Amino acid sequence: MLKLKKMNRIMLKVFALFLLTSSIGQAQEFNLNNQESSLKVLGTSNVHDWELEAENLRGKISFKNLNECIIEACNIEVTVEGLKSGKSSMDKNxxxxxxSEKHKTISFKLVEVxxxxxxxxxxxxxxxxxxLTIAGVKKRVDLNFILNHTEGKVNLTGEKKIKMTDFNVDPPKAMFGAITTGDEVLIKFSTQLK
Structure with a gap:
């Protein structure tokens, strides 16, 4: 009887270990690599088109099962004052x-696949x-993207059009209102996560 109980405990431990290692093999988390990622904001004005590029991105994605692309969570953050156009006056506007003094980041948090x-x-x-949270205003948005995974890396690519006024952001103006920007912008991203 004692041997049977001991054998049952051993079998239970082996089964628990099997479950633990099989779930570890499928669940995975990847962190955003800022140097190998890009995010651009493309817009228009009454003078010329313009572009901002994000210098500082953070984020992570986790999977219940990577091979079947069962995403558990995905969060991306962009530092507002890391959005650069190459023109300091435009950046300030x-x-x-x-x-940006009050809302340091723009963020996207996955809700549902x-x-x-x-x-x-x-x-x-x-x-x-x-x-999607911009300037402290959070809106639920649809986002379609392509996910590629190779050994140890996940890449997300896509684009999304938004209106600045949907987030209570007044399109920037310059030269006392002589230059006005369009309300709609296109966000293009290619993020590499390891």
Whole structure:
């Protein structure tokens, strides 16, 4: 009887170890690599088109199962004063419009993955919904992106059009209102996570 109890305990430990290692093998987390990632904001004005590039990105993505692209969580942050155009006066107007003194970051937090389509060999088309927060205003938005995974790396690429006024951001102006920017901007991203 004692041997049977001991054998049952050993079997239980082996089974628990098996469950633990199989879940570790499938659940994975990746952190954003700022040097290998890019995010651009493209807009228009009554004079010329303009572009901002993010110098400082942070974030992570975690999977319940990477091979099946079952995403558990995804969060991305952009430092507002790291958005640069190459023109300091435009950057100052951008920071002011985005209320950077009070709201230091722009963030996206995944809420739900609606669909995942397996394209081939680690490439998936993902339709998702998340909370986008700009200048302290949070809005739920649809976001479609392509997810590629290779050994030890995940890459997310996509784009999203938004209106600044939806986030209570007045499109920046310059030269006493002589230069005005359009309300709609296009955000393009290619983020590398390791």
């Amino acid at each position: 951008t920071f002011k419009a985005l209320k 609606k669909t995942v389509e397996n394209k081939d060999a680690g490439k998936f088309s993902v339709q998702s919904v998340g909370d």
